[in-house]
Amino acid sequence: MFRTARQRITFSDIMVWVIGLSIAVVVVWGTISTLQSGKYSAESWFDLVIKGLALGGVYALIAMGYTLVYGILRMINFAHSEVFMSGPFTAVFLAQALNESGFLNRQPLLSILAIAVVSMLVSMTIAILVERVAYRPLRNAPRLVPLITAIGASFFLQYTFRGFYGSGFEAYPTIETLNGSWVFGGVQLFKTQAVVIISAFLMMFLLYAIVMWSKLGKAMRAVSEDKEAAALMGIDVDKIIVFTFALGGAAAGAGGVLYILQFPVVHFYMGFIPGLKAFTAAVLGGIGNVPGAFLGSMVLGLLESVGPNLFLDGLGIPTASQLKDAIAFIILVFILIFRPSGILGERLTKSKA
Amino acid sequence: MSTKDFDWKLVLRSGLLGGAIAILLSLIGIVTGFNETYIIYKVITFGELLVLGPILAFSFAALRRTSSSDSGVRFTTGALAGLTSGLVLLAFVGIGQVINLRAVFVNASPDLYAMLSYNQSLPIGMLLRLLVSGLVGLIVAGFTLLPTRLKQALGQGLIYVILIGLMGRLIGTVMTNWGFVSLLFEWMFASSGMSFLGAIVLFLLVGGLAYWRAGRPKVKPRLEPKKQQTVRWATLAGVGLVLIFLPNILGLWFSEILDNVGLFILMGLGLNIVVGFAGLLDLGYVAFYAIGAYTIGVLTSPELGFFNLTFWQAFPFALIVALIAGVLLGLPILKMRGDYLAIVTLGFGEIIRLLALSDWLKPWLGGTQGIQRIERPVIGLGNFTIELISQQQLYYLILAGIILVAFIAFRLRDSRLGRTWMALREDEDVAVAMGINHVATKLTAFAMGALFSGIGGTIFAAKIGSIYPSSFQFLVSINILSLIIVGGIGSIPGVFVGALALMGLPELLREFAEYRYLFYGAALVAMMLYKPEGLWPEARLKLELHEDEIPPPGDPVPSTEGS
Incomplete structure (x- = not known):
């Protein structure tokens, strides 16, 4: 799109601004009236914030996959939500088996680690397979083509899982050590949430370290900057792309394990909504940008958990939490309209966009 | 035969992939799901076809990559690729006997194992499975050695038998409305799928027709413009009449x-x-x-x-x-x-x-x-x-x-x-x-x-x-998207073709409904990989998607333009 010279302000720009402003007014008005009504105590806000952070941590790990792949191939890996889903599915069956043998509650830390590692491996394998089968042969095809394959791959994976494990819900066994909560002066912190937030932070830091400081990460950034030049410098581009998918897949698998600690049920359609939201988070933070994905995820998690009560409750909307997904999607739409480069993203130059 | 032309890696890889895909389909549950759906009554079920299909496809792929035209090399390649797939299946059945896979995969049932070993006792059944897999590879190898005209005829005959066989029962239901005409065709269909005799007759009929047509000159004599007009109106009127009475017929x-x-x-x-x-x-x-x-x-x-x-x-x-x-x-x-x-x-x-x-x-x-x-x-x-x-x-x-x-x-x-x-x-x-x-x-x-x-x-x-x-x-959007992509993006007749293929067929084959989206997903990927222009392509888009295959006019050297 030509955006160099100062353009005329068109009718559509005005319409967009009107829509944006009216939503902003509604949000501010709703917030003020909610806060005035004093319906929620400080403790309940704290609960919501913690919940939002835990959710954000999961989104961040999933968003990594979108952001890394987008950074390199400039495509949305639509099948990533299914890569994520394979994590919880693996975790459930592993945990059930460990639970039956009693190992799960005897060695909780060890079993969680084992579950996480195996789930990450499975997600990684699926991510690599999808890249090999569905994306690699089409790397030079017109833009819409890989996007359509990605949608196809996503559906194929979803219904493969449905075929493998049935269309019902599988419950995740509870781990006794993670039950319960700590109470600090009136506010309570669930142990699972603490575990999720801390591990998400650690994982994100690890990923950041890999991308920024390892040799492979350096190669990855080089490829995302300029594929041809990187190849000329002796980087095996195909290998780096596979590594990117593997890294994103492993992160998504880890995110899946953390997700299932919070929502202990899996079914074959579970990847879709978290995947879409993680993508939203990646865009919100600036796609292609690792710290951006983290920031965007945290913001989205917070908005999603605090938002319905804060913005909508004051307007007298019943069961506002039903609309939390709608809030996430509205954020997505508006970010893409007003600042497609996201919070931390640099303006995409013409050649990249 | 010279061993030099023989590519071990290719054979092994194709065989393994064929077997792996057959196992994937088995675990998804399609194979057992269609184990009662006969293509040809008492001869072959659709489930069995789904096991043999990947083996056939991958031995075919292996043979296509084999450059040697020596029949010995080709037969060994085909047979060994098939046998490898068979061995993979055997290994799967073997593992299934030792470990209870059903705790994780709902479809790893005794039914599946019985089906994979042809309802025989395990050693005999497994041997039989191995033999059939190898035989499939051999037949494919033989097929590739035939002249093109015969290959096309055989391929078409086979496709028609499978399609009509799948819909056999339905065609039977429709025909019951047709009175005495149905008697003409009754012998062709069984309670599920086609009768053996019917399948053979259909195969010969379609194959023969295809063979005969391939022998005729390609260019059709053009009708005079006036006659063309008449033909066009007549077709339109015919289609219109059929469309008007279709609900009553069906x-x-x-x-x-x-x-x-x-x-x-x-x-x-x-x-x-x-x-x-x-x-x-x-x-x-x-x-x-x-x-x-x-x-x-x-x-x-x-x-x-x-x-x-x-x-x-x-x-x-x-x-x-x-x-x-x-x-x-x-x-x-x-x-x-x-x-x-x-x-x-x-x-x-x-x-x-x-x-x-x-x-x-x-x-x-x-x-x-x-x-x-x-x-x-x-x-x-x-x-x-x-x-x-x-x-x-x-x-x-x-x-x-x-x-x-x-x-x-x-x-x-x-x-x-x-x-x-x-x-x-x-x-x-x-x-x-x-x-x-x-x-x-x-x-x-x-x-x-x-x-x-x-x-x-x-x-x-x-x-x-x-x-x-x-x-x-969201699935509705995906349905519609799939149908226009399968039909051909941008092509109006393609929408009709896509809708009939993707909406009509699964509705007709009720057993299929459960695997509908699996099939759509696979179809989207496969279409993009092999036929991005769709079944009924729009002319301009087809040109664009196959740009690299056609040298641009006046520019004999293909330009290597980056994105």
Whole structure:
């Protein structure tokens, strides 16, 4: 799109601004009236914030996959939500088996680690397979083509899982050590949430370290900057792309394990909504940008958990939490309209966009 | 034979992949699911075909990559690839005997193992499986050595036998209406699939015909223009007559399927304008469908009791609302590129569904309970009126809608507007530089698509009589997208082909319904990989997608242009 010279302000720009402003007014008005009504105590806000952070941590790990792949191939890996889903599915069956043998509650830390590692491996394998089968042969095809394959791959994976494990819900066994909560002066912190937030932070830091400081990460950034030049410098581009998918897949698998600690049920359609939201988070933070994905995820998690009560409750909307997904999607739409480069993203130059 | 030509790695890889895919299909449950569905009665089931299919496909792939034309090398390659696949299956059955795979995979049942070992005792069954796999490879190798003309004939015969065999029972059901004609064909079909004799006769008939046709000169003698005109009108009249009497010929159950397919054709034509002509990937197409349906529901349902209009009074409002929604969604996203646009439209579709589902809008939209008792359309004048209720009556409404929309789409395609859409699709920057107003052009594409989808929604509401938010899931958008892609992006006849193949076939083969989306997903990937232009391609798009295969005129050296 030509955006160099100062353009005329068109009718559509005005319409967009009107829509944006009216939503902003509604949000501010709703917030003020909610806060005035004093319906929620400080403790309940704290609960919501913690919940939002835990959710954000999961989104961040999933968003990594979108952001890394987008950074390199400039495509949305639509099948990533299914890569994520394979994590919880693996975790459930592993945990059930460990639970039956009693190992799960005897060695909780060890079993969680084992579950996480195996789930990450499975997600990684699926991510690599999808890249090999569905994306690699089409790397030079017109833009819409890989996007359509990605949608196809996503559906194929979803219904493969449905075929493998049935269309019902599988419950995740509870781990006794993670039950319960700590109470600090009136506010309570669930142990699972603490575990999720801390591990998400650690994982994100690890990923950041890999991308920024390892040799492979350096190669990855080089490829995302300029594929041809990187190849000329002796980087095996195909290998780096596979590594990117593997890294994103492993992160998504880890995110899946953390997700299932919070929502202990899996079914074959579970990847879709978290995947879409993680993508939203990646865009919100600036796609292609690792710290951006983290920031965007945290913001989205917070908005999603605090938002319905804060913005909508004051307007007298019943069961506002039903609309939390709608809030996430509205954020997505508006970010893409007003600042497609996201919070931390640099303006995409013409050649990249 | 020389061992030099023989590629061990290729054989091993193909064999392993073939076996792995067969196991994948088994674990998904398709194999056991179709174990009772015969292609040829008491000879081969569709489930067995699904096990042999991957083995066949991968030994074929191995043979295609084998450059040697030495029959010895080819037969060994085929047989060994098949045997490797067989060994993989054996290993799978063996592991299944030792470890209980069923704790994880619901379909790893004793039924599956029994089927894989041909209901024999394990050693004999496994040996049999191995032999059959090797034999498949051998047959494929023999097949590749045949002259092309014979290969084509055999291939066509086989495909027809499989397709007709799959639909055997259905064809039987339809024929019971046909009286004595059915006696002519009765011997061809069994209680499931075709009879052995029928299959052989069909195979010989189709294969023979294909062989004979391949021998004739390719170029058909052209008719004089006047005769061509007559032929065209006659065909049109014939198709028209068939279309008018179709519900009566096929009966009630088929009319229902026909209606569903028709609705999807209607919406496919609309999405084809957005995705195919203008190149805007819209994944939230279901939103307009929902908006059309909900507008009709809100305006007519006496249950909500706001307006109590009749269907036809509400109809224009539904169209206007859908159109406005199309423009409203179109405005903000005009500046986005392909993949962002896809995500935003997807989000929009979900927002609409979530709003319809929410308690907030329940007094107006009914929440989870949806809207019931939607008015049926009434046609006729004065005292002579008919309320369209049955599926056979609604068929004519849908048919009228399709004819109207298809006509508009055809005229639009070659109009000035249609050409600007395509120019935008090919290269937006160049199109804008040529003076095309991209805002107006994209908006009209969106609005037209929304309008057609809205029409589909209104008819859907009238057809079902009650609507629920669950009818408007993301899957509907995917259905429509799949059908236009399989049919051929941008191709109007392709929409019909795609809808018949993707909506009609699974409805006909009820057992198939469960694996529908699995099949769609695979079809989308496979189409993009092997035939991105679709089954009935649009000429221009086909050229573009196969750009690299055709040297540009006046430029013998293929240019290596980067993206």
